[in-house]
Amino acid sequence: xxxxxxxxxxxxxxxxxxxxxxxxxxxxxxxxxxxxxxxxxxxxxxxxxxxxxxxxxxxxxxxxxxxxxxxxxxxxxxxxxxxxxxxxxxxxxxxxxxxxxxxxxxxxxxxxxxxxxxxxxxxxxxxxxxxxxxxxxxxxxxxxxxxxxxxxxxxxxxxxxxxxxxxxxxxxxxxxxxxxxxxxxxxxxxxxxxxxxxxxxxxxxxxxxxxxxxxxxxxxxxxxxxxxxxxxxxxxxxxxxxxxxxxxxxxxxxxxxxxxxxxxxxxxxxxxxxxxxxxxxxxxxxxxxxxxxxxxxxxxxxxxxxxxxxxxxxxxxxxxxxxxxxxxxxxxxxxxxxxxxxxx
Amino acid sequence: xxxxxxxxxxxxxxxxxxxxxxxxxxxxxxxxxxxxxxxxxxxxxxxxxxxxxxxxxxxxxxxxxxxxxxxxxxxxxxxxxxxxxxxxxxxxxxxxxxxxxxxxxxxxxxxxxxxxxxxxxxxxxxxxxxxxxxxxxxxxxxxxxxxxxxxxxxxxxxxxxxxxxxxxxxxxxxxxxxxxxxxxxxxxxxxxxxxxxxxxxxxxxxxxxxxxxxxxxxxxxxxxxxxxxxxxxxxxxxxxxxxxxxxxxxxxxxxxxxxxxxxxxxxxxxxxxxxxxxxxxxxxxxxxxxxxxxxxxxxxxxxxxxxxxxxxxxxxxxxxxxxxxxxxxxxxxxxxxxxxxxxx
Numbered sequence: 151x152x153x154x155x156x157x158x159x160x161x162x163x164x165x166x167x168x169x170x171x172x173x174x175x176x177x178x179x180x181x182x183x184x185x186x187x188x189x190x191x192x193x194x195x196x197x198x199x200x201x202x203x204x205x206x207x208x209x210x211x212x213x214x215x216x217x218x219x220x221x222x223x224x225x226x227x228x229x230x231x232x233x234x235x236x237x238x239x240x241x242x243x244x245x246x247x248x249x250x251x252x253x254x255x256x257x258x259x260x261x262x263x264x265x266x267x268x269x270x271x272x273x274x275x276x277x278x279x280x281x282x283x284x285x286x287x288x289x290x291x292x293x294x295x296x297x298x299x300x301x302x303x304x305x306x307x308x309x310x311x312x313x314x315x316x317x318x319x320x321x322x323x324x325x326x327x328x329x330x331x332x333x334x335x336x337x338x339x340x341x342x343x344x345x346x347x348x349x350x351x352x353x354x355x356x357x358x359x360x361x362x363x364x365x366x367x368x369x370x371x372x373x374x375x376x377x378x379x380x381x382x383x384x385x386x387x388x389x390x391x392x393x394x395x396x397x398x399x400x401x402x403x404x405x406x407x408x409x410x411x412x413x414x415x416x417x418x419x420x421x422x423x424x425x426x427x428x429x430x431x432x433x434x435x436x437x438x439x440x441x442x443x444x445x446x447x448x449x450x451x452x453x454x455x456x457x458x459x460x461x462x463x464x465x466x467x468x469x470x471x472x473x474x475x476x477x478x479x480x481x482x483x484x485x486x487x488x489x490x491x492x493x494x
Numbered sequence: 495x496x497x498x499x500x501x502x503x504x505x506x507x508x509x510x511x512x513x514x515x516x517x518x519x520x521x522x523x524x525x526x527x528x529x530x531x532x533x534x535x536x537x538x539x540x541x542x543x544x545x546x547x548x549x550x551x552x553x554x555x556x557x558x559x560x561x562x563x564x565x566x567x568x569x570x571x572x573x574x575x576x577x578x579x580x581x582x583x584x585x586x587x588x589x590x591x592x593x594x595x596x597x598x599x600x601x602x603x604x605x606x607x608x609x610x611x612x613x614x615x616x617x618x619x620x621x622x623x624x625x626x627x628x629x630x631x632x633x634x635x636x637x638x639x640x641x642x643x644x645x646x647x648x649x650x651x652x653x654x655x656x657x658x659x660x661x662x663x664x665x666x667x668x669x670x671x672x673x674x675x676x677x678x679x680x681x682x683x684x685x686x687x688x689x690x691x692x693x694x695x696x697x698x699x700x701x702x703x704x705x706x707x708x709x710x711x712x713x714x715x716x717x718x719x720x721x722x723x724x725x726x727x728x729x730x731x732x733x734x735x736x737x738x739x740x741x742x743x744x745x746x747x748x749x750x751x752x753x754x755x756x757x758x759x760x761x762x763x764x765x766x767x768x769x770x771x772x773x774x775x776x777x778x779x780x781x782x783x784x785x786x787x788x789x790x791x792x793x794x795x796x797x798x799x800x801x802x803x804x805x806x807x808x809x810x811x812x813x814x815x816x817x818x819x820x821x822x823x824x825x826x827x828x829x830x831x832x833x834x835x836x837x838x
Contacts, residue, residue, distance in 0.1 A: 169734075188738045189653045190722050191549040191583050191643075196540040204624075205535040206640060208593040210631045239535050249552040249593070249638040280548075287554045289633010294593040296550060296640040299535075309533045378534050390513075394532045 165258060168284055175262060179269045181245050181278025192247065192280040194298065203241040203299040203306055207232050211290035216334065221260040222267030223358040224291075229271050231381065232297035233362035234433040238379040240307035240371035241299025243277035243364065250284045251292040275364060305371045307437075312376035312395035316438035316464040319447070321363050321456045323409040324384050328429020329422065330357025341418035349411035356409075360433035369450035370435070373443040380436050383428035385477065385486055388436055392464070392474035395438075401462030403427070403479040424486050438464055509602060512628055519606060523613045525589050525622025536591065536624035538642065547585040547643040547650055551576050555634035560678065565604040566611030567702040568635075573615050575725065576641035577706035578777040582723040584651035584715035585643025587621030587708065594628045595636040619708060649715045651781075656720035656739035660782035660808040663791070665707050665800045667753040668728050672773020673766065674701025685762035693755035700753075704777035713794035714781060721781040727772035729821065729830055732780055736808070736818035739782075745806030747771070747823040768830050782808055 166174065177187045183194050196202050209228050211217040219227075229246065236243055248268075252261065272278055277297070330353035333342055342350065363379075370377050376395055380387050384406065392399045408416065408426065415422055439447060444460070451458035465476075477484045510518065521531045527538050540546050553572050555561040563571075573590065580587055592612075596605065616622055621641070674697035677686055686694065707723075714721050720739055724731050728750065736743045750771065752760065759766055783791060788804070795802035809820075821828045 185652070185654070189583075190579050191547045191585075191650070193645075193650050194540075194546040194548060195647075196538075196546065198542065202538040202540065202546065203535045204538060204591065204640075206591045206593045206625065206627050206638075208595050208627050208629050208638065210595055210629055210633075212632055213630060235534050239533075241535075247548065247550045247640060249550045249640075251552050251554055251595075251636055251638075281550065283551050283638070285552050285554055286557060287633055287636065288556055289554075289631055289636070292595055292631065292633070292636060294550075294552065294595075294627070294638035296548075296591060296593075301537075303539075306535070306537050308529070310529070 171284070175265045176279060176282070179265070179272055179279040181280055183245055184278065184280035187281065194244070196300065199303055200300045201303055201306065202244070203236060203239045203301055204296060205232060205235040206294060206296045207235070208292060208294040210292045217291060219358060221264040225264045225267035226271055226359050228293045228295050229268055230360035230362050231433060232295045233275055233277060233364060234360055234379040234381070236297055236299035237362045237364045237367045238307065238377045238435050239299065239301065240305060240367045240377070241301045242367065243275050244298040244300050245278050245280040246298065247280060247296040248282035249294040250282065251287045252284065253289070253291060254286055256291055275362065301371065307370045307374050307377045309376055309378045309391050310394045312391060312397050312438040312464050313440070314397060314464055314466050315440065316375050317441055317444060317460050318388065318399055318401060318438050318462040318464060319458050319460045320380065320384065320407065320434050320436050321366060321451060321458055322434040323407045323412065323457070324380070324432055324434065325412045325426025325429065326353050326356035326409050327431035328425045329353045329412055329415050331429070331431070332425065341415050341422065344418055345411070345414060349414060352409065352411045357431065360431070362433065363435050363456060365454040366435060366451060366456060369447060370437060373447050373450070374437040374439045377435055377437040380432040380434050381430055383430040384432065384436065385428050385475065389473060389475045391436065397464045398471050398474045398476070399462055399464045400476040400478060403477060403484065405459065405461045407457060407459040428486055515628070519609045520623060520626070523609070523616055523623040525624055527589050528622065528624035531625065538588070540644065543647055544644045545647055545650065546588070547580060547583045547645055548640060549576060549579040550638060550640045551579070552636060552638040554636045561635060563702060565608040569608045569611035570615055570703050572637045572639050573612055574704035574706050575777060576639045577619055577621060577708060578704055578723040578725070580641055580643035581706045581708045581711045582651065582721045582779050583643065583645065584649060584711045584721070585645045586711065587619050588642040588644050589622050589624040590642065591624060591640040592626035593638040594626065595631045596628065597633070597635055598630055600635055619706065645715065651714045651718050651721045653720055653722045653735050654738045656735060656741050656782040656808050657784070658741060658808055658810050659784065660719050661785055661788060661804050662732065662743055662745060662782050662806040662808060663802050663804045664724065664728065664751065664778050664780050665710060665795060665802055666778040667751045667756065667801070668724070668776055668778065669756045669770025669773065670697050670700035670753050671775035672769045673756055673759050674698045675773070675775070676769065685759050685766065688762055689755070689758060693758060696753065696755045701775065704775070706777065707779050707800065709798040710779060710795060710800060713791060714779065717787040717791050717794070718781040718783045721779055724776040724778050724780050725774055727774040728776065728780065729772050729819065733817060733819045735780065741808045742815050742818045742820070743806055743808045744820040744822060747821060747828065749803065749805045751801060751803040772830055
């Protein structure tokens with residue numbers, strides 16, 4: 151990792167064994183289901199009247215984050231993207247398992263900083279560590295996190311249950327993170343140079359630090375028909391939701407909420423619209439709900455300090471559409487070459 | 495992957511998208527909690543009177559398996575080592591999440607073979623896929639599998655509950671897998687060349703294909719005080735179990751069960767004893783139990799077609815021992831430089 155000049159060089163850290171690392175660094179993060187991290191498995195007691203929601207996301211250096219991102223930022227992203235899934239399903243965090251695959255050359259003080267930041271975030275969202283696995287790799291730093299949440303019986307908010315006539319909305323703003331990624335991957339672009347420092351910091355922060363919308367989860371359970379978090383890009387994720395629900399929908403690009411920083415970038419460089427709408431890593435919640443719940447949802451979002459913006463609606467099912475989603479802009483249909491981030 | 499000559503060369507496979515791969519290859523493996531793999535999360539309903547046991551293990555090419563192992567064998571190992579943990583905790587499989595981190599050059603037909611073999615094993619052990627994540631990596635093939643099992647309330651068999659006076663036993667035979675690994679990593683060793691082909695096949699199979707001892711899980715719940723599976727080596731794992739239970743113990747190396755193939759290897763090359771006892775990947779169950787349950791456990795093991803061998807006992811706690819485990823051989827104490835496989 152690059153150090154400012156004059157800063158002491160990284161000292162080879164005293165190597166802790168895996169057992170000591172678990173006992174000294176990880177065990178303090180453990181919740182009751184983790185059994186002190188002294189067993190081979192975690193033991194989850196699901197309260198009567200609840201179901202367990204579980205999801206896994208792997209994050210790989212060079213794909214989902216940069217190996218030289220601050221270890222604390224990597225930690226916030228690894229836990230944050232999984233908490234974002236729990237939020238979108240209307241669940242309350244219960245705990246997580248962490249599988250760490252570490253290159254031998256990753257400095258142990260970076261691992262320490264990673265674990266500390268993970269602990270801070272886990273406490274903030276009341277989602278303790280309950281177990282995990284650590285192994286060495288010849289490849290890039292890779293984390294795979296399995297998150298658990300609780301929902302009252304039958305109340306998980308699914309992706310497959312959007313209904314004809316629903317409105318389509320998103321929390322927060324779209325595209326900041328994809329633009330924040332460009333700050334790093336394409337720093338010489340003209341739009342970046344023209345942007346004030348505070349706007350650049352805002353976009354960078356949005357890329358580094360997903361904000362799981364957990365405070366909004368109970369309102370999703372109460373008022374939404376369907377939801378998912380926006381991780382692979384708004385357009386592609388909405389198309390997935392509609393397809394999974396056997397519905398079609400229409401959005402108006404003019405209504406998609408952008409932050410002032412993103413607005414400024416789009417003004418400078420209009421072709422960034424595709425990046426903003428399809429780049430992903432937004433970790434906002436995309437939801438559909440019946441129009442009569444709009445006011446209650448708007449109020450609920452406001453009380454969480456969140457914007458909630460209606461961007462379209464679920465149509466009557468069109469016959470055999472080539473795409474389930476129609477994207478309108480100033481009365482014209484638009485299309486994009488890719489709807490979302492593709493791993494393969 | 496090396497192909498026999500005359501075999502058609504690997505054709506560049508038509509690339510399936512991630513969505514198609516999920517729908518066509520993975521969804522047929524999904525259990526009800528997986529919601530058809532069409533949502534962002536799995537939804538687990540734990541029956542009244544049960545708790546959920548969960549464990550995660552990552553397997554990395556070049557660490558836990560060879561990149562050129564048959565994809566079907568990799569699949570059996572990835573699922574097998576996790577099912578082995580469920581068995582050792584006395585639980586019945588419920589399902590699993592699979593996080594796959596794939597190098598772009600891994601042929602898609604190998605992925606197909608991997609998934610097919612995973613499906614066969616998942617059906618055999620009634621442990622369906624319930625969700626997962628697929629991402630690309632610049633590094634080695636890496637799988638992280640989170641397994642779930644059910645246990646009646648309060649009956650998970652822990653690692654921390656061995657009691658003074660318990661007998662210590664293991665299922666099956668020890669060391670085969672560590673010796674099987676040497677067949678590949680040190681093929682020119684004299685002991686290997688002196689070994690008949692069927693013995694080499696046996697050891698290779700033990701390395702490639704862990705056999706989770708799930709049939710024995712109900713008997714562990716009924717009769718054992720403590721258990722864990724032997725994954726990092728008998729000596730190190732037993733020391734961990736004793737330490738976690740705040741106990742000390744003694745084993746007699748002469749009683750550790752070896753297969754005929756391992757016996758033969760040890761006869762040719764006595765220094766392999768350390769490999770056999772500390773090399774790991776045995777995926778047998780190490781348990782402690784009160785002596786009055788010995789006969790019932792022996793009968794239960796026999797009815798599962800398993801050997802169960804008493805190898806020592808849990809002592810009265812010795813004062814501040816340097817190691818919780820005393821290893822005896824022909825009346826003399828032995829020690830090993832490493833008790834188990836160390837990742838760091």
